[in-house]
Amino acid sequence: MKSARITEPNEPLTISDIETPRPHDTQVLIRVKSVGVCHSDLHLWEGGYDLGDGQFMKVTDRGVKYPVTPGHEIVGTVEEMGDGVSGIAKGDKVLVFPWIGCGKCPACKVGDENLCDTPRSIGVFQDGGYSDYVLVSHFRYLAKLDGVDSDAATSLACSGLTAYTAIKKSNQNSPEFIVIIGAGGLGLMGVQVAKAVTDAKVICIDLDDQKLETAKKMGADFVFNSKDPKTDQKIMSVCNDKGADSVVDFVNAPPTVKLGLAILRKRGNLVLVGLFGGSVELSLVTIPLKSIIIQGAYTGNYNDMVELLDLARKGTINPVISKRYSLDEANTALEDLKARKIIGRAVINP
Ligand code: NAD
Numbered sequence: 001m002k003s004a005r006i007t008e009p010n011e012p013l014t015i016s017d018i019e020t021p022r023p024h025d026t027q028v029l030i031r032v033k034s035v036g037v038c039h040s041d042l043h044l045w046e047g048g049y050d051l052g053d054g055q056f057m058k059v060t061d062r063g064v065k066y067p068v069t070p071g072h073e074i075v076g077t078v079e080e081m082g083d084g085v086s087g088i089a090k091g092d093k094v095l096v097f098p099w100i101g102c103g104k105c106p107a108c109k110v111g112d113e114n115l116c117d118t119p120r121s122i123g124v125f126q127d128g129g130y131s132d133y134v135l136v137s138h139f140r141y142l143a144k145l146d147g148v149d150s151d152a153a154t155s156l157a158c159s160g161l162t163a164y165t166a167i168k169k170s171n172q173n174s175p176e177f178i179v180i181i182g183a184g185g186l187g188l189m190g191v192q193v194a195k196a197v198t199d200a201k202v203i204c205i206d207l208d209d210q211k212l213e214t215a216k217k218m219g220a221d222f223v224f225n226s227k228d229p230k231t232d233q234k235i236m237s238v239c240n241d242k243g244a245d246s247v248v249d250f251v252n253a254p255p256t257v258k259l260g261l262a263i264l265r266k267r268g269n270l271v272l273v274g275l276f277g278g279s280v281e282l283s284l285v286t287i288p289l290k291s292i293i294i295q296g297a298y299t300g301n302y303n304d305m306v307e308l309l310d311l312a313r314k315g316t317i318n319p320v321i322s323k324r325y326s327l328d329e330a331n332t333a334l335e336d337l338k339a340r341k342i343i344g345r346a347v348i349n350p
């Protein structure tokens with residue numbers, strides 16, 4: 001099979017011919033139809049995350065082994081399966097849940113495999129969907145797809161799923177105003193999900209006017225370009241000078257976190273999602289005085305993915321897919337995402 005693989009950080013992906021895996025027991029081999037190009041693929045390609053103060057967290061120190069095939073937002077058809085598989089048939093169209101855990105730690109035991117102590121995520125710790133085929137270790141990680149377009153459905157495994165759990169965390173105590181920072185793949189899903197599952201007015205922030213226009217089309221009530229130094233004042237004014245109940249930061253870099261903290265209302269809730277990284281200094285007394293919550297959100301669990309699939313089936317959320325690439329164009333797809341040329345999501349159709 002043909003796979004686009006990262007051999008070492010920042011080097012072009014190689015298009016390699018590797019042996020197609022054969023499924024055993026509970027395993028299922030999926031013929032990939034469409035795979036989303038996520039900003040996390042860029043972090044994997046760059047070799048890690050910016051921790052701030054000149055520190056860098058290498059993905060190889062977290063268990064990633066190169067060469068690795070990226071791609072965790074996978075839709076495909078069942079090609080072949082092991083003897084222990086039931087409930088699916090050859091040719092079924094499926095969405096793959098990629099956030100696979102060990103099955104034994106406290107998180108896995110309550111169904112939150114996405115928060116596993118020793119994750120085995122597809123497209124990160126094991127080969128993913130930038131490939132003709134992908135091997136899935138257990139059929140319980142598949143969700144049958146019907147009534148949702150293949151390209152659009154890819155988003156439901158990561159960008160949509162992450163937005164869904166992050167917005168659920170932001171939706172405490174009936175928020176009046178939710179601010180969404182970043183109108184990329186995740187943020188645009190965040191806007192749609194926030195409009196679908198909360199009663200809040202949604203304010204969206206980005207550096208790019210074209211992305212903000214799309215956010216408005218997706219239902220954002222107010223949009224602001226944070227290149228404008230008065231963005232914080234403008235948001236405060238929209239929020240009746242009290243601030244936002246929740247801020248969901250899909251960028252999570254020093255300027256966005258500073259903005260988030262500045263516009264957060266008393267009792268407010270800051271949900272950090274993006275992995276752009278860096279570090280900030282916190283003024284400690286404001287945290288108890290304002291009694292704010294700062295929390296993280298990382299992808300979502302299988303049940304959340306199935307709930308989201310239902311919202312997509314009903315047409316409540318519509319992932320924006322603006323560009324399609326062949327597998328041979330995997331490098332261009334990543335370069336275009338890095339250069340911020342993609343509205344919503346791009347997909348690769350191997
Ligand atoms: P993307 O590249 O599609 O979108 C990022 C958006 O942020 C762009 O619209 C860009 O213009 C905007 N932006 C960048 N810097 C900004 C700034 N300083 N102020 C305002 N806007 C700014 O990326 P994506 O796929 O949406 O992913 C976003 C981040 O979330 C990435 O770091 C990705 O790795 C991470 N991520 C986290 C999880 C999780 O579970 N926590 C899951 C998937 C992705």
Ligand code: ZN
Nearest residue numbers: 038040158159
């Ligand atoms: Zn992702």
